[in-house]
Structures are given as structure tokens and as C-alpha cells.
Amino acid sequence: MxxxxxxxxxxxxxxxxxxxxxxxxxxxxxxxxxxxxxxxRLRPPGAVEEDDFLALCVKCGQCLQVCPYHSIKLADFGKGxxxxxxxxxxxxxxxxxxxAVPCVLxxxxxxxxxxxxxxxxxxxxxxxxxxxQRCIAITNTPVPKGHSQRIHDFLKDQRNVTELELENVKKLxxxxxxxxxxxxxxxxxxNPLSAIAMVPDSKGGKRPEFYDGCIGxxxxxxxCPANEGAxxxxxxxxxxxxxxxxxxx
Numbered sequence: 612m613x614x615x616x617x618x619x620x621x622x623x624x625x626x627x628x629x630x631x632x633x634x635x636x637x638x639x640x641x642x643x644x645x646x647x648x649x650x651x652r653l654r655p656p657g658a659v660e661e662d663d664f665l666a667l668c669v670k671c672g673q674c675l676q677v678c679p680y681h682s683i684k685l686a687d688f689g690k691g692x693x694x695x696x697x698x699x700x701x702x703x704x705x706x707x708x709x710x711a712v713p714c715v716l717x718x719x720x721x722x723x724x725x726x727x728x729x730x731x732x733x734x735x736x737x738x739x740x741x742x743x744q745r746c747i748a749i750t751n752t753p754v755p756k757g758h759s760q761r762i763h764d765f766l767k768d769q770r771n772v773t774e775l776e777l778e779n780v781k782k783l784x785x786x787x788x789x790x791x792x793x794x795x796x797x798x799x800x801x802n803p804l805s806a807i808a809m810v811p812d813s814k815g816g817k818r819p820e821f822y823d824g825c826i827g828x829x830x831x832x833x834x835c836p837a838n839e840g841a842x843x844x845x846x847x848x849x850x851x852x853x854x855x856x857x858x859x860x
Contacts, residue, residue, distance in 0.1 A: 652698035653846040655683055657715040657727030663683035668722035674714035679773045698857045701829025701844045707799040708828050730800050735825025737853045740819055741843035748791040751816040758836035759783045794819045794831035823850035
């Protein structure tokens with residue numbers, strides 16, 4: 612009797628273990644696209660090549676802590692294999708190319724390259740007028756009332772709103788009722804004309820045109836007053852990559 616019980620117990624443990632292993636394996640296969648999927652997030656200023664970035668980033672969150680615009684978020688277990696790494700959701704909050712690039716200075720691991728010392732050194736991606744049909748500048752539609760409410764709501768959710776953020780949203784509010792030039796006039800880099808300008812469009816309005824000075828900060832994507840943004844940032848692509856060589860992301 613004792614021998615039978617012992618055998619049954621051994622078989623139970625063996626098959627339970629195999630079953631658990633099988634479930635874990637199946638789960639791994641099912642989740643692998645999320646764990647090992649390509650990373651297409653917009654990374655903070657100074658981010659090294661993606662593979663090196665994922666290897667070097669210690670997920671400390673120091674870059675997030677020092678960002679005066681609340682631009683940086685930490686990735687959760689929803690996509691890709693960079694859980695805990697910093698990224699920027701440009702439609703929610705772009706980067707504002709701070710003069711001292713504090714996020715880079717705060718990085719202890721080299722995931723954000725310390726040779727990135729000023730806004731002109733930043734190379735995050737390239738801006739693209741992905742949805743021209745949404746651009747209200749092309750249709751000569753005045754900037755609508757309440758266009759900046761989404762930005763105000765974002766600030767309400769932040770614990771410590773900075774003076775820089777308040778000044779920025781005050782400037783944004785002033786565009787209400789005017790012809791839209793927000794993406795060009797709110798470009799945060801020191802020489803915005805090297806990155807973007809409003810040029811005549813065949814439909815009678817104006818459209819944003821991007822140049823090789825664009826750093827892909829995402830401010831234009833965030834601030835676009837269209838209900839669904841007209842501009843999209845292509846992470847880790849340069850002006851030459853997208854506009855000259857025709858690479859897509």
C-alpha cells in the first residue's frame with residue numbers, strides 16, 4: 612500500500628511538472644512576439660543604437676526624473692522586450708530639446724551618449740507629414756477654440772508642473788483663431804528654420820516642410836491641433852534616410 616502511494620505521488624509530481632513546463636513553453640511561444648518584437652519607440656535624446664541601448668540601459672528612471680517637460684515614460688510589459696526602458700510618446704508629450712540636455716547628463720550607464728551635449732547634437736528621428744488630409748494649415752482652417760485642452764489635461768495629471776511647461780502652453784493658447792503655424796512656430800530647437808517651415812500648398816493653404824535640421828523631438832506631433840495628428844515622428848531615421856533614400860519605419 613505504501614509502495615503504491617509512493618509511486619502515485621512520484622507520477623503526480625512528474626506529470627504536473629511536465630504539464631507546468633508545457634504551459635510555460637506554450638505561454639512563451641504565445642508571448643514571444645511581445646517579448647522579442649522589434650522596438651519602434653522614440654527614445655530620449657542621445658540614445659545609442661537600439662541593441663546597445665537595450666543592453667546598456669539599467670532602467671533607473673533618472674532621465675525621467677530630471678526631464679522638465681514630463682516627456683519621458685518607462686515602457687511596461689505591453690510591447691517589445693524593453694520593459695522598464697525610457698521612451699517618448701510624441702503625441703502625448705514631445706521632447707523640448709533642453710539646452711543642457713539633462714536627461715543625458717543623468718544617465719549613469721551610457722545608454723544615453725554623453726557626447727550629446729546640446730540640442731543640435733540630438734538625433735531622435737525625423738518628422739513626416741504623414742496625414743496631410745488632417746492638416747488644418749493646408750485647408751486654411753483657423754486654429755479651433757479649445758485646441759490646447761489636451762495639453763492642459765496632460766499638465767493637470769503631473770505632480771510638479773514646471774515654469775517651462777506653463778510658458779509653453781501659454782504660447783500655444785495664443786494660436787486660437789489664427790492661421791495654423793503651430794508646428795513651425797513652436798519648434799523648440801535653437802534654429803527652427805533649419806528644421807521646419809510653412810510653405811505654400813497647391814490647395815491654397817500652407818503645409819509644413821521638413822529639413823535636415825529636424826531632430827525628431829516630436830513637439831510638432833504633440834502640438835498639432837488636428838483631432839488626430841497630421842505629423843508623425845519616424846524614430847531613428849534621419850532626414851537623408853527618409854527624404855533622400857526613401858527609407859520607411
